[in-house]
Amino acid sequence: MAHPIRVLVAKPGLDGHDRGAKVIARALRDAGMEVIYTGLRQTPEMIVNAALQEDVQVIGLSILSGAHNAIVPRVLELLREKDMMDVKVIVGGIVPDEDAAALKKEGVAAVFQPGASLDAIVTFIRGAVPESNVQS
Amino acid sequence: MKTAERQFTTISGVPIDPLYDQPVAALPAPGEFPYTRGIHRDMYRGKLWTMRQFSGFATPEETNRRYHYLLAQGQTGLSVAFDLPTLMGYDADHVMSLGEVGKCGASVCSLEDMEILFHGIPLGDVTVSMTINSPASVLWAMYLAVAEQQGVDWTRLSGTLQNDILKEYIAQKEYIFPPRPSMRLVTDTIEFGARHTPKFNPISISGYHIREAGSTAVQELAFTLRDGMEYVDWALQRGMAVDDFAPRLSFFFNAHSDFFEEIAKYRAARKIWALAMRDRYGSRSERSQKLRFHAQTAGCSLTWQQPYNNVVRTALQAMAAVLGGAQSLHTNSLDEAYALPGEHAVTIALRTQQVLAYESGIPNTPDPLGGSYFLEKLTADTEDAANDYIRRIDRMGGMIPAIEAGFPQTEIAAASYRYQREVEEGERVIVGVNRFQSPDPPIELLQIDESSGHHQSAKLSALKQRRDNQKVRKNLDALMRAAEGTENTMPYILDAVRSYATLGEICDSLRSVFGTYQETAHL
Numbered sequence: 001m002a003h004p005i006r007v008l009v010a011k012p013g014l015d016g017h018d019r020g021a022k023v024i025a026r027a028l029r030d031a032g033m034e035v036i037y038t039g040l041r042q043t044p045e046m047i048v049n050a051a052l053q054e055d056v057q058v059i060g061l062s063i064l065s066g067a068h069n070a071i072v073p074r075v076l077e078l079l080r081e082k083d084m085m086d087v088k089v090i091v092g093g094i095v096p097d098e099d100a101a102a103l104k105k106e107g108v109a110a111v112f113q114p115g116a117s118l119d120a121i122v123t124f125i126r127g128a129v130p131e132s133n134v135q136s
Numbered sequence: 137m138k139t140a141e142r143q144f145t146t147i148s149g150v151p152i153d154p155l156y157d158q159p160v161a162a163l164p165a166p167g168e169f170p171y172t173r174g175i176h177r178d179m180y181r182g183k184l185w186t187m188r189q190f191s192g193f194a195t196p197e198e199t200n201r202r203y204h205y206l207l208a209q210g211q212t213g214l215s216v217a218f219d220l221p222t223l224m225g226y227d228a229d230h231v232m233s234l235g236e237v238g239k240c241g242a243s244v245c246s247l248e249d250m251e252i253l254f255h256g257i258p259l260g261d262v263t264v265s266m267t268i269n270s271p272a273s274v275l276w277a278m279y280l281a282v283a284e285q286q287g288v289d290w291t292r293l294s295g296t297l298q299n300d301i302l303k304e305y306i307a308q309k310e311y312i313f314p315p316r317p318s319m320r321l322v323t324d325t326i327e328f329g330a331r332h333t334p335k336f337n338p339i340s341i342s343g344y345h346i347r348e349a350g351s352t353a354v355q356e357l358a359f360t361l362r363d364g365m366e367y368v369d370w371a372l373q374r375g376m377a378v379d380d381f382a383p384r385l386s387f388f389f390n391a392h393s394d395f396f397e398e399i400a401k402y403r404a405a406r407k408i409w410a411l412a413m414r415d416r417y418g419s420r421s422e423r424s425q426k427l428r429f430h431a432q433t434a435g436c437s438l439t440w441q442q443p444y445n446n447v448v449r450t451a452l453q454a455m456a457a458v459l460g461g462a463q464s465l466h467t468n469s470l471d472e473a474y475a476l477p478g479e480h481a482v483t484i485a486l487r488t489q490q491v492l493a494y495e496s497g498i499p500n501t502p503d504p505l506g507g508s509y510f511l512e513k514l515t516a517d518t519e520d521a522a523n524d525y526i527r528r529i530d531r532m533g534g535m536i537p538a539i540e541a542g543f544p545q546t547e548i549a550a551a552s553y554r555y556q557r558e559v560e561e562g563e564r565v566i567v568g569v570n571r572f573q574s575p576d577p578p579i580e581l582l583q584i585d586e587s588s589g590h591h592q593s594a595k596l597s598a599l600k601q602r603r604d605n606q607k608v609r610k611n612l613d614a615l616m617r618a619a620e621g622t623e624n625t626m627p628y629i630l631d632a633v634r635s636y637a638t639l640g641e642i643c644d645s646l647r648s649v650f651g652t653y654q655e656t657a658h659l
Contacts (some may be wrong), residue, residue, distance in 0.1 A: 014220035014236050016309025018657075019350045019436075022549050023556045025659050039657040040309055041232075065220055066475070066584065070235025096474060096581065114440035114473050115569045118560050 005129050006056040010038040010047045012075070015065035020092060024060060027118040033125070044074040051079075051087055057129045063093040068103065076107045088128050092116070147394035147564070148352035149554070150517065156509035163512075166461075166502035170410035172403045172515065173503040174461040175426040180499030186464035187489045188265060190432065192217030192242035193476045194588040196252040199242040203257060205479065211486055213295075215265040215466065216253070217241030217476075218275070223310040225271040225643030228592035238588030240476070241267075245596055246638045250278035251285065260288040264295040265340070265430070265464075270312040272299035273325050273626060274642050277633040280333075296337040296386055296430070299325055302363040302535055303342050305655065306544045307349035312643060315536050317650035321625060323370045328626040330381045337386040339367060340430060346544075347390035348436045350552020353401045354518060356390060358525030359535075359544050361408055365526075366535040368417055378417045382424035391457040391465075392434040393449060399505060400514035402429065402460030407519055408526075431457035432466040438473040442568035442576045446470040451488050458498055459505055465489055471579055478582040542658040549658060596638065603636040611635050612645045619649040 009025045011018055018040060025035045036054045038047060051059050061072060072091055079085055088109040095103070100111035110124050144152040164170070167177030176182055189211055192199045203214055219241040221233040227245045228237045237243050244250055254264075259282065268275045276297050283293055301318040304311040311318065322339065329338035343360035351359070364385060371381050389405065392398055409427040413419040433453035438446045447470050454467050467485040469477030477485070493499060505511050532538045539545070558564040565571045615628040632642050 013234075014224050014226075014232060014310075016304075018309060019348070019552055022657075022659055023350075023553055026549075026553050027556075029659075037657050037659060039655065043232075065236060066239035067220075067235035070586070094474065115566075117570075118556065 005033045005058065005125060006036070006054065007033050007058040007060055007125065008036050008038065008047070008051050008054055008056040009060045009062065010042050010050070011040045011062055012042050012044060012047060012071045013063060013065055013067045014041060015063060015067070016040055017064045018062070020064070021060075021062035024062070024092065024118070024121060028122065028125070031122040044071060044078055047075055048078040048082060048084070052082060052084065056087065058088045058090065058125055061089065061091045063091065063095070066094065068093065068095050069099055072103050072108060073106055088125075090121075090124070092121075146353070146397040147392065147555075148354060148397060148551075150354075150397065150514075156513050158509060158513065160507055160509060160512045163506060166506075169414075169422075169425065171406040171426055173506045175406065175428065176502070179461065179502030180458075180493075181501070184493050184499060185458065185462050186213045186263065187211050187486060187493075188213040188215045188430065188464045188466055189482060189486055190215040190217050190267065190466045191482070192219075193582065194238035194242065194584050195591050196242055196244060196249040200253055200255050200257075202479075203253075206482070206486070207257070207262070209483060209486060210490065213263040213265065213464065214257070216267060218266075218268055219243045220310070222275070222639060223268065223270070225274070225312050225639060225647075227596055227638050227640030228589055229596050230640055233589065235586070235589075237586075237592055238584050243588060243592045244275065244278070244639065245592060246599055246636050247278050247281055247633050248595065248599055248636065249592075250275075250282050254282050258288070259283045259286055260292045265298070266295070267298045269298055269301055269304050269308070269310055270318065271639060271643050272297050273321050273629050274633065274639055276325060276338075277626065277629045280630065281634050290333050291335070293333055294335040296340045297325065298342060298388070299339040300342045300363065300388075302366060302539065303345050303360070305539045305653075306346055306359060306363075307351070307548060308345035309655070311653050311655075313646065313650040314653045315539065317619075318653075319366075319370050319536070321646075322367065323374050324624045324626050326367065326371050326381050326384075327374055327376060327624055329384060330376065334384075337384050340386045340388045341367065342388040344388050344390045344432055346548065347392060347434065349548050350436075350555060351548040352551050353392065353394070353397050354521040355525065355544070355547055355551060357401050357405055357408075357518065358522040358529075360387065360389070361405065361412070361522065362526050362529045362535055364409065365412060365416070369534070372417070378413070378419045379421035379424050382413060382417070382419055383421060387427055387429040389429050389431050390434050391431045391453040391462075393437050393453060395452060395456050396511055396514055397518075398453070398456040399460045400511060400518045402431075402457070402462070403503075403511075403515045404519040404522060405429070406461070407515075408522060428463045430464040430466070431460070431462040433457070433468045435468055435472060438468060438470075439566060439569050440473040441573065443470050443473060443579055444576075445568055446473070447484060447488070450485060451492075454488055454492055455496070455498065458492055459503075461503065471581060474579070475581045476584070478580060480580070542656065545658040599636060599638070607635045608632070608637045608641070612637055612641060615642065616645050616649055619646055
């Protein structure tokens with residue numbers, strides 16, 4: 001039997017707006033994934049360490065404060081340093097189109113902006129994590 | 137779908153009957169206990185609400201320019217938005233401030249920044265609200281010090297400090313210290329205010345953020361009022377008499393999209409509070425029993441898609457606040473699903489209030505919807521449902537044990553998930569998002585780059601060279617000793633601020649005594 005997809009939902013920076021992160025965590029769980037929620041105020045180092053410890057295939061970063069351009073590239077850099085580039089990074093929150101395009105160029109798998117449907121996020125993750133990565 | 141099968145509910149999920157036609161009992165007039173119909177007999181005929189746009193971005197210099205602009209446009213009060221490092225008690229050069237300086241509000245690291253923020257603004261004449269919570273006493277001390285410099289007697293100062301730490305643990309999550317030392321700091325400000333600033337509201341007990349976190353209208357109301365009772369309990373334990381401080385407790389509610397549900401919420405709020413003050417706390421002062429509130433339209437209702445529709449949403453929400461008898465109002469700008477508002481967008485938001493005030497005719501008579509079959513029933517039901525929650529929290533031993541048990545947090549998370557599911561299934565329609573989609577033209581946005589962080593950090597280094605560092609150290613030590621004991625901390629914070637100790641230094645001193653708070657995440 002295939003193991004469920006494991007996702008780390010993380011809140012980096014000082015932003016305390018956790019409504020979206022919590023809704024997404026529940027929705028992914030309802031869709032059969034294993035979800036680890038970091039809680040608030042995580043540094044990029046804490047997030048990447050948690051991803052390593054928890055052996056996740058996906059990191060979901062929720063940022064609504066406008067700090068994404070400083071925080072997300074640092075997470076990607078740490079993943080490269082630790083040779084964890086197979087972990088998909090997706091970002092949700094208030095990210096303008098230009099910034100979203102730039103983040104994707106740097107290696108973010110997807111950016112979900114306000115109004116994105118839960119179903120679209122679930123579908124994306126299922127498509128992005130290849131079967132071979134799901135240990136059985 | 138046939139109407140017989142379709143469920144009609146408010147946005148919070150309260151079922152709506154096909155028709156309301158039960159006779160409505162006569163209500164006490166506006167200005168009469170329990171003030172369901174409003175706290176003044178003449179309401180807006182006597183004085184319009186204060187138009188108070190929440191504003192702040194980048195550096196204190198840039199925010200000061202925006203304040204002068206808003207006052208020139210006819211805004212009648214100021215409301216300061218601080219950035220996340222300031223809200224969390226970190227200076228701009230702290231490692232946790234990376235990428236956050238000036239993004240969500242103005243960066244204020246020391247008295248020097250507060251002086252710049254209010255440069256050319258006479259604090260004796262303009263009322264100022266400050267959205268600051270965990271480090272509220274520090275920012276308030278800076279404000280009081282600027283008033284001193286302007287030669288304005290503190291007794292003339294009028295305004296509001298948000299200073300509502302309980303809703304931070306429940307919803308907004310900008311906390312530093314654990315609940316009990318935080319409540320002690322809040323009680324210090326309430327006590328200090330009662331002695332020194334008789335026209336200043338030391339606290340604005342806030343449901344706004346609870347609602348934005350996804351609560352229902354009833355949860356917003358119940359948790360906010362129960363928070364209010366917790367502050368009253370602490371002030372009474374401090375030895376104060378209820379009518380010495382309760383007249384200066386103020387409230388802050390959301391103005392969400394379900395028009396009648398919101399108006400019912402404000403009316404029920406006044407009634408519950410008036411009864412609680414009289415019967416639970418034995419207040420004999422009318423001023424303690426009258427619930428005064430600020431309202432802000434719902435940020436979480438604004439859509440990224442078709443942003444111009446947000447002007448219409450905001451107008452309807454503002455109308456509910458005015459029909460509900462708000463004392464002051466913030467209207468959101470159309471671009472706020474994207475960013476802090478640009479000047480053009482914020483002007484439209486202010487004009488929306490001016491249209492309501494001067495063109496709509498609504499302010500001509502108090503509580504114009506009073507006596508409506510539907511509204512009166514909804515008001516009564518809202519009151520009952522909120523009282524149920526308040527009793528549950530009483531049985532848990534008050535709001536702090538309830539927070540520690542994760543009760544309000546879990547209730548809100550469940551409501552928020554339920555709502556999102558309804559949107560997902562199309563049971564709740566959001567125009568332009570899950571129905572009536574169409575491409576929308578791009579809008580111009582306010583850009584805040586990383587230069588604010590550099591600017592603020594450079595000012596901090598220069599300040600630390602210039603000031604009397606021995607005096608700073610002495611004042612911080614004295615503050616720590618006071619924090620370890622039971623004295624009121626405000627005079628010590630004032631001394632530290634006047635010697636230009638930074639926000640981060642003062643908060644670090646308090647962290648060393650009180651420790652910090654880490655929440656258990658409740659999904």
